[in-house]
Amino acid sequence: MRRENTSRWPYLALAGIGLATIPIAAGMNATRRRRERGNDHDSAPGHTARRSFGDYQVVGRTVTIAKPRAELFAFWRDFSNLATFMANLDKVETVTGDPECSIWHIRGPVGTTYAVETRIAREIQDELIAWRSTEDSEIDTEGRVTFEDAPGDRGTRVGLIIAYKPKGGKIGDTIATLSGRGPEMQARHDLKRLKMLMETGEIATPARTYADYNKEDPR
């Protein structure tokens, strides 16, 4: 199953990210891919570079999960599962008659919520899912999750990269970060929750009572 929809991603491709458009060809390892992109001096992932991506903020994080690739892919691909581990995601609605489209209800800072219509941009079974917000969405964002076999029997490397144009520009982004809801921290926390859920079947909580749990539960 391979789908391509590359006509709408000019911004981040120009900024050197192009999440949805980077080809993940079989047998082509990550290091080589990056070298071919040009001016990188080391073999670190592009999103760790100390550089600006224009109006876009880019966050990325990789986590190794001791579960098979296919299982993790299937869990993620059912977008209704995302709200179980993504703290700022209220829920994901499917769109009738359009399997590539879904509406993500995202919690922003200070009690705001945004509806983001998201369309799958690229999908490779058990390897990659990339998505992008449609032009009608309240937030301009795109993301990509990749699933690679980890060395030995360590499971699967799950890499998440999200690029977004901060609502309210840089100031809005700073406020989000200061209020502990910055996307960098969110991405890190979300992937840790995914790891917990997939490896242990539950998400760790220090709550002693249900009352505590409902108070502290960020979801």
Added chain:
Amino acid sequence: MRALTWHGKQDVRVDTVDDPEIINPRDAIIKVTSTAICGSDLHLYDAVIPSLVPGDILGHEFMGEVVETGSASTLQKGQRVVVPFPISCGSCFHCSITQYSCCENSNPVEKQDMSEKLYGYPMAGIFGYSHMTGGYSGGQAEYVRVPFSDVGPIVVPDHLDDDDVLFLSDILPTGWMAAENADIGPDDTVAVWGCGPVGLFAIQSALLMGAAQVIAIDHYPHRLELAKKLGAATINFRTTDVREALMEMSGGIGVDAVIDAVGMEAHGFAIDNMIDIAKQTIGIGADRASALKQAILAVRPGGRVSMPGVYGGMTDKFPLGALMEKGLQLRTGQTHVHRYLKDLLAMIEEGKVDTTFLISHRLGLEDAPTGYKNFKEQQDTWTKVVLKPGMMAGA
């Protein structure tokens, strides 16, 4: 239920709080029958560990009866269990290679940020030991919620008393792992700094592992006496030149392995804080730093340094040159308790390990604040305090 709660520096109280409930499928609720005050609890008592919140229930050494189980728990109501102090999921990479105290999934996500910044990686969850290690309610209470109850708790046979098996929760495996980390061979002389509970169990373990000679170092006469009863030679550092004595007692070769069971809990974690706090507490800080320094200088070239003592922050004037030039091996870490439970329980049953000699005081839970005060202020004679929630106050 009643529980020992922290309210501030040297201010712990027994309060009435909400009973724990099953939250996650793998949880169990334990009715506590015995719980101990650990030396490391004193650092919480003294408020030198950050991220405690008033009302937090302390305690990470506990055992009791299973009274409730989640849908995925493998325990059964009525079983008697001892619970390891680190919380471990049993299925992450670290748990799969028996590095249980490095579990990646037991410290709730929101609580991981602090240790991740300080150490580069988050710590695992620990019962009743500040919010940096999860903010879990501890075991100095009538009831405890135990996550991952299918992995941690070990069922103990009825013919063994609580006092025989309680220390499986922490200090016995901690002493055992300390000796294991010292990589002891049959002709070895091993020196142990600190004759607190962990040091004393490290002495027993080193002898069981076949050390030819174990030398215990402390300054409390009663604690040195306990070490001697276990079969160790002793050095009182108040009255003896430790390095000189160790050299002579090892025939001029030097000791083969050293165990630092003193520890130096960080006096504040931020880098800028460290310097100020070290200045404020220069007497104690200098004494404690000297134990590890002394151990590293005293061990023979090619020897081993085992560090069960708890450290949280940073130190300066660390003898890095001695470590490298002498070709020393340094091993340390929070105890992978789960790894040792089965073997140590068998050794208790066979009478190879004595655990009860350590207990100096048994108190009701209501008397816990007294236990803390005396454990801190009368270290010579208050060697180990066990709290019994079922026991009347003042009994």
